[in-house]
Amino acid sequence: MNHRPARNRHHGLSRLKLFLALSRTPHGLLDMATPAFAALLWLGAFPPARIIALGLVTVFAGYTAVYALNDIIDYRVDREKARMDGGLRESDNYLDAAIIRHPMAQGLLSFKEGLLWAGGWSLVAVVGATLLNPVCLLIFLAGCLLEAVYCGMLRISPFRTIISGGVKTAGAVAAVFAVDPAPSAAFVLLLFLWLFFWEIGGQNIPNDWADVEEDRRLQAQTVPLRFGPERAARFAAVALVLALTAKAAMVFLSGIDPKSLFALVSLSIGCWLMGPAAIRLLQTRNRVHAVQLFNRASYYPPAMLLLVLIAVLL
Numbered sequence: 001m002n003h004r005p006a007r008n009r010h011h012g013l014s015r016l017k018l019f020l021a022l023s024r025t026p027h028g029l030l031d032m033a034t035p036a037f038a039a040l041l042w043l044g045a046f047p048p049a050r051i052i053a054l055g056l057v058t059v060f061a062g063y064t065a066v067y068a069l070n071d072i073i074d075y076r077v078d079r080e081k082a083r084m085d086g087g088l089r090e091s092d093n094y095l096d097a098a099i100i101r102h103p104m105a106q107g108l109l110s111f112k113e114g115l116l117w118a119g120g121w122s123l124v125a126v127v128g129a130t131l132l133n134p135v136c137l138l139i140f141l142a143g144c145l146l147e148a149v150y151c152g153m154l155r156i157s158p159f160r161t162i163i164s165g166g167v168k169t170a171g172a173v174a175a176v177f178a179v180d181p182a183p184s185a186a187f188v189l190l191l192f193l194w195l196f197f198w199e200i201g202g203q204n205i206p207n208d209w210a211d212v213e214e215d216r217r218l219q220a221q222t223v224p225l226r227f228g229p230e231r232a233a234r235f236a237a238v239a240l241v242l243a244l245t246a247k248a249a250m251v252f253l254s255g256i257d258p259k260s261l262f263a264l265v266s267l268s269i270g271c272w273l274m275g276p277a278a279i280r281l282l283q284t285r286n287r288v289h290a291v292q293l294f295n296r297a298s299y300y301p302p303a304m305l306l307l308v309l310i311a312v313l314l
Contacts, residue, residue, distance in 0.1 A: 193243075
């Protein structure tokens with residue numbers, strides 16, 4: 001099939017939107033709140049302006065590159081999905097489809113264009129991470145490697161969700177090392193566990209649930225397909241409870257004061273954002289409520305960032 005005419009219909013801003021769709025930028029911008037939150041929570045104050053500016057550029061570049069890398073590695077699989085009856089599922093209510101899903105697989109961007117886009121932003125992320133702290137560079141490279149492993153396990157094991165949890169922690173852990181070369185090991189561990197379980201319960205399992213029909217035809221191995229809707233919903237709920245618990249404990253090792261009040265408010269926000277959606281998914285076990293949980297969980301990091309900004313400013 002020749003996709004060149006489809007690409008030719010997009011120019012200027014419209015074409016830029018295709019690249020942003022490749023990197024799932026609306027979702028990536030929400031994820032950027034996580035490193036900022038982690039750094040502010042650990043310090044309990046703003047880092048130097050140079051670190052803030054360099055960190056923002058590096059974080060944007062890193063998330064832009066890694067999300068694009070996902071589509072590059074999954075290019076053949078996504079092409080299979082696009083050729084299926086009905087093509088790729090779109091949804092106005094699904095955050096990851098806010099612009100367009102998998103523009104390379106749909107022939108709107110060439111594989112070479114996607115590779116250049118991801119490579120360019122990767123270079124920016126590598127330079128920025130090196131300037132911040134060489135440890136940040138190692139974490140970024142490890143995140144990219146884990147992302148490749150995650151994509152490669154689509155038809156192998158549902159336990160790839162564990163890899164996904166590890167990938168999502170990379171930005172926040174790197175941010176802590178960017179503002180402090182020797183942070184508390186206990187704080188970093190709790191930060192890792194918080195994001196690890198949030199990713200599994202609020203992002204990965206619901207996201208796979210949204211693609212369950214496509215994945216079934218591809219004979220993919222995901223938690224909803226392998227363990228069934230009931231157990232998948234329970235796994236997601238338990239993971240979110242563990243995430244909220246780790247988050248509350250993490251506050252008491254941070255530089256934020258008053259710690260008890262901050263922990264209580266942050267726990268309340270997390271329960272309000274994700275609790276009702278998780279309960280509905282347990283009750284109904286359908287795609288609509290899985291997408292709702294994914295979307296509401298995606299706004300959890302920005303909500304935490306807003307909360308820590310208020311605490312630091314006050």
